[in-house]
Amino acid sequence: MKVSKKVVGVEYAIRDIVLAARKVQQKGMKVDYLNIGDPVQFGFQPPNNVKQALIDAINKGENYYSTSEGLEELRDEIAKKENTKGLSIEADDILVTNGVSEGLEMVISSIVDEGDEVLLPGPYYPPYASYVKLHGGIPIEFAVDLENSTPDIEDIRKKISSKTVAICLISPNNPTGVVFNENSLRELVNIANQNNLYIICDEIYDQIIFDEKFVGIGKVADDSPVIVLNGFSKVHLMSGWRIGYIAFNHSSKLDELRENLPKLARVRIATNLPVQYAALESLRGPQDYITKFVSEIKKRRDLVVKRLNEIPGLSCPNPKGAFYAFPKIENNRFGSDKEFVTKLLESKGVLTVHGSGFGKQYGSDHFRLVYLPSLETLDSAMTKIEEFVNQ
Ligand SMILES: Cc1ncc(COP(=O)(O)O)c(C=O)c1O
Missing domain, CATH: 3.90.1150.10 (Aspartate Aminotransferase, domain 1)
Known part of the structure; x- marks a missing residue:
């Protein structure tokens, strides 16, 4: 067959x-x-208070479909977390997803058509290339200096074509552990703006940092079109519960995407509701x-x-x-x-x-x-x- x-x-x-x-x-x-x-x-x-929040939600009868965009209380709390990282957003700028994986697929399927090119840091977390290819696009790897944790801006410049639609950043990176500093992020935002590209930034490891302070893309993005992917699998130790989110900043360049992408969230109905209560507790409770x-x-x-x-x-x-x-x-x-x-x-x-x-x-x-x-x-x-x- x-x-x-x-x-x-x-x-x-x-x-x-x-x-x-x-x-x-x-x-x-x-x-x-x-x-x-x-x-x-x-x-x-996950700590006991978070496990208990999941059990309590189930026992209280929170076992139905949630809204497609996710619980408002949870989105509020996520917005607060992202605000502390410099991304100026509110609950309405967030879509709760079944992990970053689902968020990534929604984003890629909303922006990639046959033949479009997407820049990925070399090396990259494999689903980025898989989803780009699945939607007929072409992943293009750009060089990163692994010793100095810096993207090769000249290499990116050379690899941008009329077909390029987005640049993806993963900081801290899987598989290298590279974290981009503020200066590098600024350079990346500039080059994306000069070429009218979406900036997709995966910050799922944002609190798993050892030596320096983490800088989020939101801190340097101003009104460039930024889509942050984040979730609860790593920092919050909830991998098996499958929860994450997409956050959009207030760039007017995202207007059309923000009108269309949520249709994909509605088509798949919702994410697991009791887990959303647990995620809320993981943000509100002791850290x-x-x-x-x-x-x-x-x-x-x-x-x-x-x-x-x-x-x-x-x-x-x-x-x-x-x-x-x-x-x-x-x-x-x-x-x-x-x-x-x-x-x-x-x-x-x-x-x-x-x-x-x-x-x-x-x-x-x-x-x-x-x-x-x-x-x-x-x-x-x-x-x-x-x-x-x-x-
Ligand atoms: C960079 C990155 N993004 C996303 C994921 C998957 O996240 P989730 O469990 O939220 O789907 C991983 C898992 O290894 C990852 O390394």
């Missing part, structure tokens, strides 16, 4: 690689899963669980980056945010990064993701690992990687 060409082309390296890990496990080998960026699978949990989580994973980052850089043949810039390390494989004797990752899995049981899964142009010759497991697990996984590289 017929299957569309566009769906056959969809890839998601982070989860696709798990099939290979299952085979290794079936042979009796223990696998260290360093592939999925889900803190809740590594012992971090110390976030500080504890971040200081815990900072220790894990420090260990992993130190150990990786001690291995001859690997080099790893210091991630400034999120929970991923993205080492470069120098003189790869395995030919490709995919082969490196597969052999590492088969011989040592350490599951990572090949860098080319995050964009071939800038991701190749790297691999990504998640530093969410315990210090003991990470230390032992680093020893296995070291033995593997030295073999």
Whole structure:
């Protein structure tokens, strides 16, 4: 029976690689899963008041369809959070979604037609390219200096064409942990304005920052057309509950999009209502669980980056945010990064993701690992990687 060409082309390296890990496990080998960026699978949990808010909502009978745009109280609270980051918005500027993933699909399907081009940071979180391609568009990767955390503005300039409709930013970035500073964000906004592009900024890791202060796109955007994607899966430890949002700033260039995109929210009816109450509590309640989580994973980052850089043949810039390390494989004797990752899995049981899964142009010759497991697990996984590289 017929299957569309566009769906056959969809890839998601982070989860696709798990099939290979299952085979290794079936042979009796223990696998260290360093592939999925889900803190809740590594012992971090939403705090009790947030869990209780979910249970209470269910018990109070909040089990019906919510409005398509989401609970007003929640949107109010989200607006307050975004205001503190410099994005000047109100509840009406927000659409609650089933995770950033759904928000991203709504945004891309609302702005991309056949042949349109979308600029993505190289390397990028894979669904950005998948959704662009699914809608007939072409993802174009731009260079980012991973050591200095700066976008290559000249490279962006060269890659903009009459077909370019948007530039996507992911800060802090998955898979590199790069965080753009205020100056870089200003340069990006300027170049987007000069070329009439939407600025789509994914800030899902906005509070998972280790060394410097986070600067949101809202702080520098003025009246440029900015769409912020954010959610509760990472900072708020609610990955399995599937909740996020789209926030639009007040640029008049967004008027037509804001008239049309919410139709997609209405078509899919609504997001999970009890979870919206839990998300509300996660914003209103005590925030110390976030500080504890971040200081815990900072220790894990420090260990992993130190150990990786001690291995001859690997080099790893210091991630400034999120929970991923993205080492470069120098003189790869395995030919490709995919082969490196597969052999590492088969011989040592350490599951990572090949860098080319995050964009071939800038991701190749790297691999990504998640530093969410315990210090003991990470230390032992680093020893296995070291033995593997030295073999
Ligand atoms: C940059 C980025 N955006 C979005 C997501 C997915 O977010 P959600 O769980 O809200 O769909 C991830 C998950 O890894 C991510 O790294």
